Amino acid sequence: MTISKKVGGIFFALVALGLSGAMTLAVELSKEDGDRLERKIDEIANNGATPQPAPKRTPVSESEMNSYLNINFKQKIPKGLTNPEIAILGNGALAGRVFVDLDEFNRNRRRQGLMDPLAYLSGKVPVTARGVLRAQDGKGRFQLGGAEIHGIAVPKQVVQELVSYFSRTPDYPNGFDIDAPFDLPAKIREIAINKGEAIVVQ
Numbered sequence: 001m002t003i004s005k006k007v008g009g010i011f012f013a014l015v016a017l018g019l020s021g022a023m024t025l026a027v028e029l030s031k032e033d034g035d036r037l038e039r040k041i042d043e044i045a046n047n048g049a050t051p052q053p054a055p056k057r058t059p060v061s062e063s064e065m066n067s068y069l070n071i072n073f074k075q076k077i078p079k080g081l082t083n084p085e086i087a088i089l090g091n092g093a094l095a096g097r098v099f100v101d102l103d104e105f106n107r108n109r110r111r112q113g114l115m116d117p118l119a120y121l122s123g124k125v126p127v128t129a130r131g132v133l134r135a136q137d138g139k140g141r142f143q144l145g146g147a148e149i150h151g152i153a154v155p156k157q158v159v160q161e162l163v164s165y166f167s168r169t170p171d172y173p174n175g176f177d178i179d180a181p182f183d184l185p186a187k188i189r190e191i192a193i194n195k196g197e198a199i200v201v202q
Contacts, residue, residue, distance in 0.1 A: 029071060031067070031069050032073040033061070033067035033068070034121065036064055043055070044188070047186070047187075054202065057200070058201075059197050060198045060200060061196065062087060078167070080104035082124065083099045084098040085098070089193075090196075091132075092133055093193065094131060095130050097127070098126075098127055099125065099126055100126075100162065100166075101123070102122055103123060105118070105165060117149070117152075117157065117158060118161075127147070128148045128151075129144060131143050135184060138183065138184050138189055140182050142178075143155070160177070160178055163176055163178055164177075188200060
């Protein structure tokens, strides 16, 4: 996987991890905003590929992120996920929503018994969650605050199962562990989550 793809994946991971309750963003998607973020991602990746990256702060707006995810990154989002939305709330907090095709998901999993909340749902459903991202000193960590499916609260292990399934790659066959710290790509030192924008610091 190229550095540029890894950086692009970080913005999708913000959605996969930081989704939140019954929200509709008042943000219009635009190809211009999506292309602007794509250029920023390439610049971050190129700077990170140098032996001694130049100190660089790259702001990413809520509109740029949502446009990029729904237009530029649309074909790379895992099958079964559609219409991601994310809100950047500030002080590390993220909020958003993504529609999950539970038929696609359930075809490839073993049911967990009568108490399995996903066994009784089908079709494309909104999965929402919220949490706080701390990304400093080249490491990131996410703290889940809560999650819902169709507005019904679900336990953390259900969120982990969904995230694990949809974040699997050849390099990470078990997917992403939402409790585990992770390395930031492209020599990113910090991601500051302010209200309405994220600041990527190299």
